[in-house]
Amino acid sequence: MKDAVGRIQRVLVLGGGSEIAHATLAALLEDGPLTAILAARRPDELETAALERSGASIERIAFDARATATHGDVFERAFSGADIDLVLIAFGVLGDQQRDERDATTTVEVAETNFVGAVSALTHATERLRTQGHGTIVVLSSIAGQRSRRSNYVYGATKAGLDAFAQGVQLALADEEVHVMIVRPGFVHTRMTAGLKGAPFSVSAAEVATAIVEGARNGTPVVWVPRKLRWVAAVLRALPAPLLRRA
Amino acid sequence: MTTVSRERRKLHGWGRTAGSVANIAAPGSTDELAALIAEAGQRGVIARGLGRSYGDVAQNAGGVVIDMRxxxxxxxxxxxxxxxxxxxxxxxxxxxxxxxxxxxxxxxxxxxxxxxxxxxxxxxxxxxxxxxxxxxxxxxxxxxxxxxxxxxxxxxxxxxxxxxxxxxxxxxxxxxxxxxxxxxxxxETASMLVDTERAANLDVLLTRLTSTDHLFRYSVAWVDGRARGAALGRSVLLRGDHATADDVPRDTDRLLRARGRRLSVPPHLSAAPFLRGRPLNAFNELRYRRARSGKSIETIDQFFYPLDAIGNWNRLYGAGGFLQYQFLVPFGAEDALRTLLESFTAAQPVLVVLKQFGESFGPLGFPAPGWTVALDLATSVPGLARLLDDADEVVAGAGGRVYLAKDSRLRPDFLARMYPRLDEWRQVQSTLDPEGRMQHDLSRRLQLVR
Known part of the structure; x- marks a missing residue:
């Protein structure tokens, strides 16, 4: 159970290798020990020594975002112990824009992971927390979902879809004590983006983590990282299309 | 057996923190209770009264809560x-x-x-x-x-x-x-004969309580939670007994319960900015200085229930809510008591009371011979989670405990250390409830039931 000081006891991370997820767990651990259930494709390969040193008890579950038929079992296992206070939907792939825009097979793979898989996970998480009567779900969206850009629209479209879906879930859960938080970071420096040219307003995984922890504690519906990014997004959405062909 | 209708609604404790949604059933008689327990699903069932527990002991996320009113x-x-x-x-x-x-x-x-x-x-x-x-x-x-x-x-x-x-x-x-x-x-009367006395610091306070508490049926000390250094623990002792017929004027209805005016705090009216810093210091200063030593007559409502005169006073803490941390340390652990009081002065406790406890009762009972302190703390206090964890460490180390009925944030690993007879209680409880039907948010948070 989340307690009166906003401390969280059990976290389920879908995408257990995500750097943002690990940074979030590290930030949560500053308030005391917790149990993290890491769901990932190859759970045994996850590096967790740092988290364990900080007081985390780690459980591992095999999870394949695209194998949506297996998601029910994954959630059944994750929720078979005690209540889960926070579900972090952190998996996603960037893909390769230049290849994906001409290759239907790889484009579908990105869409299946980032959108279909995430929508499946979010629906399972929502049902579990509704039954449980409390909890927080964190959905990692992106600035890329705010407006299609020439350089990353495959990835951007999957995040746009997920973001819209999550907004709908927020409406559906208005009367429940289940908090769905949409996190929209700008360019985040991680392994996933290594080698790419950083965009303006880029942030570190730790900065995203700090915003997630604060937002989860305060019940914030949408979190932009950095905060001023929401104004950048507003401008971006208003730009005429020709300007976006090279962006 | 009859079926009682249920309403899905959010509940929280008096501190208005960490609420959860439950299916609330409000039976009108005891006959309907058995059906409610029998129908308890995976998330169990718990009885709730008037919701004055500060924390999550009378809420049951996703389960059934029986409104006993x-x-x-x-x-x-x-x-x-x-x-x-x-x-x-x-x-x-x-x-x-x-x-x-x-x-x-x-x-x-x-x-x-x-x-x-x-x-x-x-x-x-x-x-x-x-x-x-x-x-x-x-x-x-x-x-x-x-x-x-x-x-x-x-x-x-x-x-x-x-x-x-x-x-x-x-x-x-x-x-x-x-x-x-x-x-x-x-x-003999509906009045209280109250003896008021100031204590300049913790040593004076503990000495007075130790030497003279046996003279009074009722005893409590209001402590200035912001006083530190040489004034740490400065307080006002409020002790007394029911007034006898001779203590009150003859021509009045001696047993009439005279309630004063009752006010109610409207929703969204937060006084949080006045419950810290200078306003809080000023209030404490005034409370201490205004206390006049000697005897006085009060009504039972003034003496026992001063805050009942302000309906929904919990709203004054604003949206963030508050918690009450009540701990006990045994006699002999006065150093721990001092350390704890010192550690809380910076946390801006809005209300601090201290008293002596007598004998303990039952395996999960809170009181035991020693000193108990209850502190009301706004949850917005920076670093509160750590501060209270550190306090738990001192309390447990001194052989003390915190009061579970008021708890809203204890870590489960402290439970067995603070309640040495926990397994004895679990034995009796699990024999009575092998299916695990009785549950609440606190029992899950603290893994109270095995």
Whole structure:
């Protein structure tokens, strides 16, 4: 159970290798020990020594975002112990824009992971927390979902879809004590983006983590990282299309 | 068996923190309770009274919460012996109204009359007379318990001692108390004779309490939670007893309960900015300086229930809510007590009270011979989680404990250290409730039930 000081006891991370997820767990651990259930494709390969040193008890579950038929079992296992206070939907792939825009097979793979898989996970998480009567779900969206850009629209479209879906879930859960938080970071420096040219307003995984922890504690519906990014997004959405062909 | 309708709604404790959604059933009689327990699903069921527990002990996320307020009849009252039998949802307030005019009063009362008899037993509440009279359950002569398996049994404190002691302070997890018989105490008036005395610091306070508490039936100290250094623990001792007929004017109705005006805090009116910093310091300064030593006459409501005069005073803390941290350290652990009080001065406690406890009761009972301090803290205090964890460490290290009925944030790893008889209680509880039907948010958070 989340307690009166906003401390969280059990976290389920879908995408257990995500750097943002690990940074979030590290930030949560500053308030005391917790149990993290890491769901990932190859759970045994996850590096967790740092988290364990900080007081985390780690459980591992095999999870394949695209194998949506297996998601029910994954959630059944994750929720078979005690209540889960926070579900972090952190998996996603960037893909390769230049290849994906001409290759239907790889484009579908990105869409299946980032959108279909995430929508499946979010629906399972929502049902579990509704039954449980409390909890927080964190959905990692992106600035890329705010407006299609020439350089990353495959990835951007999957995040746009997920973001819209999550907004709908927020409406559906208005009367429940289940908090769905949409996190929209700008360019985040991680392994996933290594080698790419950083965009303006880029942030570190730790900065995203700090915003997630604060937002989860305060019940914030949408979190932009950095905060001023929401104004950048507003401008971006208003730009005429020709300007976006090279962006 | 009848089916009681349920309403899905959010509940939180008096501190308005960490709420959760439950299916709330409000039966009008005890007959409907058995059906509610029998139908308990995976998320279980718990009884709730007037919702004055600060934390999450009377909420049940995703499960059933039974609102006991409708099960509140006064069944029997013997004016000669002071034995009274009520249904569990009867409030102490209603009980005082019913018996005071006949010269009887509650044997033990907490700082609010807005609690039910069932809640008072489940939390084994204590009052200002614990050093002399113990907690609430010590004055219960008999109770009726609807067990988690659906059996209704009469529990005598002597005959079924183990069951009685596991239920008193058992946080509702041994079943639902449906009715109870209490031994009231005789009073000559509805007034209190109060002795007020200032103590300049903690040493003076503890010395005075140790040497003179036995002279008073009721004793509590209001502590200036912001005083530090040489003034640490400076306080106002408020002690007294029921006034006798000779203490009050002859021409008045001596047993009339005279309630003052009642105000209510509207929703969204937050006084949070005034509950810290300079306004708080100024209030504490004034409270200390204005206290006049000597005897005075107060009404029972002024003496026992000053905050009941302000309805919904919990809203004053604003949206973030607050918590009450109540701990006990045994006699001899005065150094720990000093360390704890010092550690809290920076956390801006809005209200701090200290008193002596007498004998302990039951495996999960909170009181034990020693010093208890209760602090009201806004949850917005920076670093509160760590501060309280550190305090738990000091409390547990000194052989003390925190009060579970008020808890909203204890870490489960402290539980067994603070409650050495926990396994004994779990043994009795799990025999009564093998299916795990009785649950609440606190029992899950602390893994209280195995």
């Amino acid at each position: 409708g099960v509140d009849r006064l069944l029997e009252f013997d004016r000669a012996s002071g034995l009274v039998t009520v249904e569990a949802g009867c409030s102490l307030d209603a009980l005082v109204d019913a018996v005071l005019a006949h010269g009887w009063f509650l044997p033990v009362t907490p700082g609010t009359s807005a609690v039910t008899v069932g809640g008072a037993i489940a939390c084994d509440v204590h009052g200002k007379n614990h050093h002399r009279d113990g907690a609430f359950a010590r004055h219960v002569r008999s109770l009726e318990l609807l067990t988690p398996e659906g059996e209704t049994i009469t529990v005598d404190p002597e005959q079924q001692r183990e069951l009685f002691e596991a239920t008193a302070g058992g946080l509702g997890l041994t079943g639902i108390v449906t009715r109870a018989t209490l031994q009231l105490v005789p009073v």
